[in-house]
Amino acid sequence: MxxxxxxxxxxxxxxxxxxxxxxxYDRQIISDITKFATGDVPQDMQNFYSREELDDILSLKGTDRDLQARMPIKMTRHYFEQAQNSRPMQVLVKASPRETLDLxxxxxxxxxxxxxxxxxxxxxxxxxxxxxxxxxxxxxxxxxxxxxxxxxxxxxxxxxxxxxxxxxxxxxxxxxxxxxxxxxxxxxxxxxxxxxxxxxxxxxxxxxxxxxxxxxxxxxxxxxxxxxxxxxxxxxxxxxxxxxxxxxxxxxxxxxxxxxxxxxxxxxxxxxxxxxxxxxxxxxxxxxxxxxxxxxxxxxxxxxxxxxxxxxxxxxxxxxxxxxxxxxxxxxxxxxxxxxxxxxxxxxxxxxxxxxxxxxxxxxxxxxxxxxxxxxxxxxxxxxxxxxxxTHYKGKTEVAAVTNEPMPGVRGAENGVLIFKLLRSAADASERCKVTIVGRNPDAIWFNDYDDRVIFDEAGLYSMYGVKPAFLEAAE
Amino acid sequence: MTYVVTENCIRCKYTDCVDVCPVDCFYEGPNFLVIHPDECIDCDACVPACPAKAIYRDTDLPDAMAHFLGLNEELSRIWPNITDQRDPLPDAASWDGAEGKLAHLER
Missing domain, CATH: 3.20.20.70 (Aldolase class I)
Incomplete structure (x- = not known):
């Protein structure tokens, strides 16, 4: 050490x-949702959160769904001023109860x-x-x-x-x-x-x-x-x-x-x-x-x-x-x-x-x-x-391609495939550009959502967790 | 939004806070430190660093210490910036926790 x-x-x-x-620097930072609730923010920020939004957020305070505890609420005046005319920027910086719906x-x-x-x-x-x-x-x-x-x-x-x-x-x-x-x-x-x-x-x-x-x-x-x-x-x-x-x-x-x-x-x-x-x-x-x-x-x-x-x-x-x-x-x-x-x-x-x-x-x-x-x-x-x-545990991985065409005769590829390419491995360089191919799952938001449809796993993104390609599972 | 140095810093001035402050927003008087409210970035690093437990987030400031918010603002505009940790004041340990220290504040 x-x-x-x-x-x-x-x-x-x-x-x-x-x-x-x-x-x-004078960033004029506003943090903590209670300041919005008590009106302890500059006049032009008073309506940044609606009364209804504030009530929803404050009702979660102290519970396991507390938004401020998950991620402290904070913004600068500069960001606020741009966000007034930008829905995406408001979503970026405003706390929302949906953040802690599923923890x-x-x-x-x-x-x-x-x-x-x-x-x-x-x-x-x-x-x-x-x-x-x-x-x-x-x-x-x-x-x-x-x-x-x-x-x-x-x-x-x-x-x-x-x-x-x-x-x-x-x-x-x-x-x-x-x-x-x-x-x-x-x-x-x-x-x-x-x-x-x-x-x-x-x-x-x-x-x-x-x-x-x-x-x-x-x-x-x-x-x-x-x-x-x-x-x-x-x-x-x-x-x-x-x-x-x-x-x-x-x-x-x-x-x-x-x-x-x-x-x-x-x-x-x-x-x-x-x-x-x-x-x-x-x-x-x-x-x-x-x-x-x-x-x-x-x-x-x-x-x-x-x-x-x-x-x-x-x-x-x-x-x-x-x-x-x-x-x-x-x-x-x-x-x-x-x-x-x-x-x-x-x-x-x-x-x-x-x-x-x-x-x-x-x-x-x-x-x-x-x-x-x-x-x-x-x-x-x-x-x-x-x-x-x-970002896979093994390293930065590119989502290189998604196909719409099925791959005839390949189990799991009936709706097309997604190709992952390992760009750089966190531990060493030898696995650079190895590929993993999975069958499509339009709802997948993380690697494990493809566990049941791995087709080819040269990059080892799944084998390291004991997940085998579907055709091997079927053969066993 | 800012953090606030309160009464128990007076006559102690340990300056551990200065060492951890990422933005160098502490200002130094003869026997007290204050935080510049515009420069503080609300990172919370100084609160656990203070041996005298004298620093609060403004929203956590006890009512009895409320007047220190204005005092920090006022004095930080007058006093010089402090960016390096120094030895505490000689009698820091004996003054830590003493009552009525505001009367001893030197400007």
């Missing part, structure tokens, strides 16, 4: 950090703790993920980190329970250096796990962009000193509070780049719907920019352009497809076109995970595939790079 002693800064780190200043789901989706060598670090193959903040400026109701944000007691591998904790730089830095030393000494592969060097770290949470510049700078420099070449920041702050991307933040980034010119920054941003970044006319339509494309919210566009003009920073958007928010091909088509035009690559769309309460948010897997496929009709090739991904 790595020691928990504090990180010791190098002179180079100290010199960089001495240049960093914190900006001042089935996994406490630790993706079994992250299996891959956690020290508190707050998840090491999946060449990529490490760090929890550096346990909150965001606002909270998406569908959040798949609700166990972290809501500080829930999680069963650990050793049988104890405790809330998930945040990463500490000292411990993480020592783990990275030790792992990479063992890999280097062993000719490029870890002697026990066969993994390659840790080259890339994702700062996540919560949202790292809620942290002050000095705090973010401490992570960037500490990870660079540990030998990390690519640092990702996973953030929804462009949607929640774009003013966070202010001159003090960019001054910090520029100072970092001066000192660590070979470290890349990969901004993993999170827009779910074009309403989050586009201006709308009073009739609800988007506004044509006479010079091309559509009109953006100025602060959001300014932030994106400032990121995009730095050649060592890339910007990728990732979004789940969530019921009543963006299960809409037209919205996704506009989003992919506008993000790409403005320097944001479209990376993944996700099927919702099997979090507690997932049945309120997830759309069926085959429908999600259909929505994305429809949205990409009429996009140019470069605009349509995004793939649909679903």
């Amino acid at each position: 790595p020691s928990t002693a504090k990180h010791i800064r190098s002179p180079r780190e100290e010199a960089f950090l001495a240049q960093v200043t914190n900006g001042k 089935s789901g996994a406490e630790d989706p993706g079994k992250q703790l299996t891959y956690s060598p020290c508190e707050g670090l998840i090491h999946k193959y060449e990529l490490g993920l760090l929890y550096v903040a346990a909150t965001c400026s606002a909270h998406c109701r569908f959040c798949y980190r609700e166990e972290l944000i809501g500080r829930k007691e999680i069963l650990r591998e050793d049988g104890t329970t405790a809330p998930k904790g945040l990463a500490q730089l000292g411990e993480v830095s020592r783990y990275i250096k030790e792992h990479n030393r063992l890999v280097a000494d062993n000719g490029g592969r870890h002697p026990e796990t066969g993994r390659e060097r840790l080259r890339e770290i994702l700062l996540s949470g919560g949202d790292p962009m809620v942290l002050g510049n000095k705090n973010i700078a401490g992570w960037l420099a500490g990870l660079a000193e540990a030998g990390i070449e690519n640092i990702r920041i996973g953030t929804k702050e462009l949607a929640f509070y774009p003013e966070r991307f202010d001159p003090t933040f960019f001054a910090m980034l520029d100072a970092f780049h001066e000192v660590y010119p070979e470290v890349n920054l990969r901004m993993m941003v999170h827009f779910n719907h074009p309403d989050e970044f586009l201006r709308k006319a009073p009739d609800g339509s988007y506004i044509d920019n006479p010079k091309g494309g559509l009109e953006w919210i100025p602060a959001t566009r300014r932030a994106v352009k400032e990121l995009a003009r730095r050649d060592w920073i890339s910007i990728d958007n990732q979004s789940p497809i969530i019921r009543d928010i963006n299960d809409d091909p037209d919205a996704l088509r506009i989003m992919q076109r506008e993000t790409r035009r403005n320097g944001i690559e479209n990376h993944y769309f996700f099927c919702g995970r099997d979090i507690v309460g997932y049945k309120a948010f997830n759309v069926p897997i085959e429908r999600a595939w259909h929505i994305l496929n429809e949205s990409q009709k009429g996009l140019s090739g470069v605009e349509a790079h995004a793939r649909l991904s679903i």
Whole structure:
């Protein structure tokens, strides 16, 4: 177990950090539903929840269906102002009793703790993920980190329970250096796990962009000193509070780049719907920019352009497809076109995970595939790079194709098939691009909904749980 | 929405909260700390970190401490920002839990 002693800064780190200043931000955050009920919110927010909605939500307080306990309720003024004219944005940020109608789901989706060598670090193959903040400026109701944000007691591998904790730089830095030393000494592969060097770290949470510049700078420099070449920041702050991307933040980034010119920054941003970044006319339509494309919210566009003009920073958007928010091909088509035009690559769309309460948010897997496929009709090739991904315990898996035609003579394929492709395995690289084929089930929202119609399982998505292809079951 | 530092911080000033605050929203007076209500992001990290149990979410603020909401707001606009943990005040342990500490607040 790595020691928990504090990180010791190098002179180079100290010199960089001495240049960093914190900006001042006024997010005007509103959290806690009781504030809406007592009228203790600004005048223009008074009707954001109807009296009926508030009564329904408050009646669940203290029960096992308590919405605030499942996921704290929180939003910024910026998000509220856009959401006033956007039903999808309201669904994203407003608590609803349907969230806790069915509480089935996994406490630790993706079994992250299996891959956690020290508190707050998840090491999946060449990529490490760090929890550096346990909150965001606002909270998406569908959040798949609700166990972290809501500080829930999680069963650990050793049988104890405790809330998930945040990463500490000292411990993480020592783990990275030790792992990479063992890999280097062993000719490029870890002697026990066969993994390659840790080259890339994702700062996540919560949202790292809620942290002050000095705090973010401490992570960037500490990870660079540990030998990390690519640092990702996973953030929804462009949607929640774009003013966070202010001159003090960019001054910090520029100072970092001066000192660590070979470290890349990969901004993993999170827009779910074009309403989050586009201006709308009073009739609800988007506004044509006479010079091309559509009109953006100025602060959001300014932030994106400032990121995009730095050649060592890339910007990728990732979004789940969530019921009543963006299960809409037209919205996704506009989003992919506008993000790409403005320097944001479209990376993944996700099927919702099997979090507690997932049945309120997830759309069926085959429908999600259909929505994305429809949205990409009429996009140019470069605009349509995004793939649909679903996160299996084994790793990130693409929903590669859904067919309408039956496969003659194949048991389970009477209504067509769905093809899963394992994109990257969490433990090692050898299984990349292996395939699993299942018979269609239009109602399926998670892998186990296909247990009775597995046709071909090269990727081992089902065999690892003892589920065999249907024809083998029949033969036995 | 914000979190609020209340009376039992006075003359203790342990500053453990400063170490865990992700947004550096604590401001420091001679014998008391306050939270800037606009900068606080409601993350809850400081509440369990405070050895004197002096920090509350505004919606959980006991009635007897209600006036500390305004006091945090007022003083955070005057006092300097504190971003690094320091030693507590010399008699912190003996003042922890003492009655009537507001009378000892230095501005």
